[in-house]
Each structure stands twice: as structure tokens, then as C-alpha cells.
Amino acid sequence: MFTTLLVHGLRAALLLILAAALGAALPARAQSPARIKEVAKVQGVRSNPLLGYGLVVGLDGTGDQTAQAPFTAQGLNSMLQQMGITVPPGTAMQLKNIAAVLVTAELPPFSQPGQQVDVVVSSIGNAKSLRGGTLVATPLKGADGQVYALAQGNLIVGGAGASAGGSKVQINHLSGGRVPLGATVERAVPTPFLSGESIQLDITSSDYATARAVARAINAHKGAGTAQAMDGRVVRVRAPLVPDERVAFLADIENLPLALEKPAARIVLNPRTGSIVMNQAVSLAPCAVAHGSLAVTINSTPQVSQPNALAGGNTAVVERNDITITQQGGAVMNLPEGAKLADVVKALNSLGATPQDLLAILQAMKAAGALQAELEVL
Numbered sequence: 001m002f003t004t005l006l007v008h009g010l011r012a013a014l015l016l017i018l019a020a021a022l023g024a025a026l027p028a029r030a031q032s033p034a035r036i037k038e039v040a041k042v043q044g045v046r047s048n049p050l051l052g053y054g055l056v057v058g059l060d061g062t063g064d065q066t067a068q069a070p071f072t073a074q075g076l077n078s079m080l081q082q083m084g085i086t087v088p089p090g091t092a093m094q095l096k097n098i099a100a101v102l103v104t105a106e107l108p109p110f111s112q113p114g115q116q117v118d119v120v121v122s123s124i125g126n127a128k129s130l131r132g133g134t135l136v137a138t139p140l141k142g143a144d145g146q147v148y149a150l151a152q153g154n155l156i157v158g159g160a161g162a163s164a165g166g167s168k169v170q171i172n173h174l175s176g177g178r179v180p181l182g183a184t185v186e187r188a189v190p191t192p193f194l195s196g197e198s199i200q201l202d203i204t205s206s207d208y209a210t211a212r213a214v215a216r217a218i219n220a221h222k223g224a225g226t227a228q229a230m231d232g233r234v235v236r237v238r239a240p241l242v243p244d245e246r247v248a249f250l251a252d253i254e255n256l257p258l259a260l261e262k263p264a265a266r267i268v269l270n271p272r273t274g275s276i277v278m279n280q281a282v283s284l285a286p287c288a289v290a291h292g293s294l295a296v297t298i299n300s301t302p303q304v305s306q307p308n309a310l311a312g313g314n315t316a317v318v319e320r321n322d323i324t325i326t327q328q329g330g331a332v333m334n335l336p337e338g339a340k341l342a343d344v345v346k347a348l349n350s351l352g353a354t355p356q357d358l359l360a361i362l363q364a365m366k367a368a369g370a371l372q373a374e375l376e377v378l
Helices: 015-025 070-082 208-222 243-254 341-349 355-367
Strands: 002-006 040-042 048-057 099-107 116-123 134-141 147-154 160-164 167-171 176-185 198-203 227-229 234-238 266-270 275-278 287-290 293-305 316-328 332-335 374-377
Touching (some): 048 070, 048 116, 048 147, 099 134, 099 147, 099 176, 116 147, 198 208, 266 355, 275 355
Parallel strands (some): 266 374
Antiparallel strands (some): 040 198, 048 099, 048 134, 134 147, 147 176, 198 234, 227 234, 266 275, 287 332, 293 316
């Protein structure tokens, strides 16, 4: 048996970088300016996560195996006791049509009792499939332990599967699903939206230039002194106290256009997938790069071990493994200076390296001072 493992061998096309180069080569088009609502959020106006433990019933024999998931039977006993039904102690419950699940939801800001939100249902036992199941009434609690919504309804599972005779086929995921508009809000979450004489805008990405641009745009439209940039993240804004006037005020300033500065040069690396993404501000100084590849070859040869006739041993098959490591030298390549993204992409493509190789090359170029960009590793 011959197995070859290439650590730095196959040369894959850099789809993301080529797409960026193609985009840079196209004629530039005028872009609409950003708005304040796209770079800043009002403090306190946010969604709240909700969590609950529930049961999904009505499964076609694909539920939890209670011997391995005893909490499913405990949950059913608790629900039956609340309904006035008592299960005799020691009763062996084989519940193949019930599954224990965790129910999660996001409570949008300003939600009021009676509104409905979507819920996500995920199995926490060993259920094979939740398809065709119904989520029974499940209270959803917030971080403070209070019940804010009640979830119930039929599940929608996007996957499908079948098994017979030891063979199994499955498409997508069967142990999770959604209940559209399956939770009804029972309690409103108080927000500081109407408290105080001022509101706080939080910049989504900390940047002094963006905070200054937001404050200038508001002051130009609403008068000097209305907004003040506190730091690179916070902009304090004086707002009317009357609710409808404050809503109209925010509606106006959220749609104000901004003249944003050029973003900081940044390259995002994902070593797990080999993905590399860079923005248009990345530039390259003149440098020389040498790149080689390393190949590991494992040659496995089956051999038969035959004992002597009177030795009393058994015939056995053994393997002989030969491992060879080959390192290919790489020529030193001169990369010219590139002030545009298309130039940087062209220079990197000339190396002929795979995305995994480029992860190390870009880090080395950054350490050498030839790459003007911030590296972020996911």
C-alpha cells in the first residue's frame, strides 16, 4: 500500500484573493456614503437571549432512549405531575416518541406582551430525529431567571434521513429545528431609551475618526453642541425628553450620511480553513521571499511471516513501512512595491503558494516590515 502525504504540495487557487483582485481591476464606481445607523447603535437598545428546557412529543420512534438519557423521563414526570397525573414509583418508562430539548430565542428590543418571536429547538439527548415533533409549552427565561416568553408549536426540520439493514443516509441536520413565531412574549424588558437628557451612541468598531465623523454630522444637522465624541467608541447626544420627539430625533440622525476615513489596513487569516481576506488599504513594500515545499512519503509493504513447520507458530501478515522526507528548494523571488490591492494580490500569486503556505508567508512579511497591514488570526 502506497500512501503519500503532502504537507505543502498541491497548489490550490486562491479564490477569495482572486475575486478581490478582479474587483480591484474593474472600473471604480461611486459608492453611497455610510449612514450613522450602519456604524453606531443606541446603547441599551438590544436583543436579549432567552433559554428554556422542554419536551418534543409525537416523534415516530426517533426520540430519546431513556436508559441513556434519564432526564427525559424526569422531565415527563414533572410535566405529568403539574397536570395532576402521578406515575407509580419504579415504573420503567420506554419513551421512544419523546425527546428532551433546549429552546432558545432572541427577544427583540421594545418587545411587548402578545408579540411572537421565532424559537430554535435543539436536542440534548440521543434522539435520532425531531422531524414531525411538537414542542409542548416551554417557559423561556432571561439571564435574571424571569420568564419572558412561552414557546409551543410544531417543529420545522430541514433535514431528512432513512436507514435500513445497517445502512443509513442523511441530508442536513435532524436533531434541531425551528418553530416560526413559536414563542409569545409574556413580559417586556425595560430599556434606558427614555431615561436621562442624553443618549449614548456606541460605535460598532472602535475608531476615533468614525466617532468624530458621527459627532460632526449630528452637530451640522441639529446644531453645535448636540453631540460630543467621548472617545473612539462613545458619542454622547442630547435628545428631547418627550417620547415621540426623541423617536423622531433618532430617526433623523440615524439616516445622516457620513464621510468616513480610509479604513485601517487589515488581513484576516483563518488557519483552520486556509481562508485569507484583506481590505483595499493593504500595501506592500519591496521585499524578497523564498518559498519551498515539504513532502512526506510513506511506503507500506505487506509481508507474510511464515514460521517453521515444527515451531508451533501461526502465519501472520506484517507491514514494512519506509518513510521518506523530501524538501524542495524554492527560488528567492523579488516582490515589487504594491500600493493597491490588485498589486498585492498579483505579487502574492506570483509565489505560487497554497493558502496554507500564505498564512506563514504573510506573517513572515509582517515581521520583516514589508507588509503594511494588521494581521488578525481567527
